[in-house]
Amino acid sequence: MTVPLPHCMSKMNLNLRPHHLLCTRAFRGKGYSPAFVENMSRVIAEIKNGACITLIAGLDDICAACPEKEGSVCKSEEKVQTFDARVLERLHLEQKTYSYTELEHRIAEYLDESAYTYICSNCEWRQTGVCTYTDVQQPIGTYSQ
DSSP: OOOOOOOOOOSOEEEEOTTHHHHHHHOOSOOSSHHHHHHHHHHHHHHHTTOEEEEOSSOOTTGGGOTTEETTEETTHHHHHHHHHHHHHHTTOOSSEEOHHHHHHHHHHHOOHHHHHHHHTTOHHHHTTSSOHHHHTSOTTOOOO
16 A cells, blocks of 8 residues: 655756656666766766656656657657556556655555566667666665766
8 A cells, every 4th residue: 555655845856757767776877878877877866866756758857868869759759658658557656746755665565577577578778688677676876887
């Protein structure tokens, strides 16, 4: 049973696609480009510093430095929309603002290995072994460069 937690009170806010909740946990200092890695590291630092997270549809703060971004959409928009919908479904989330503590509780409560496999089944990072279920179980930002 999910316990309601206080909403985020921080003045900092990040916009994230729902599936990026898992990506930020699995991030190990690798990515599409040095600019992408730098931006992802910045986003993770802001989350660790208490930024509120607003789950959104479409490009977010992580996408800002992604080479897959084409104008106002992702080259793989249809695929990532599926990841986003599955995260919302399996973690019982909505497109709204949360504290990271609230989101961590949802991940701990609802993300088991079968949910991870369902959400990330077509993800190239999972398919190539860069991201694993063990990775998304780790606290955010625990990688070493």
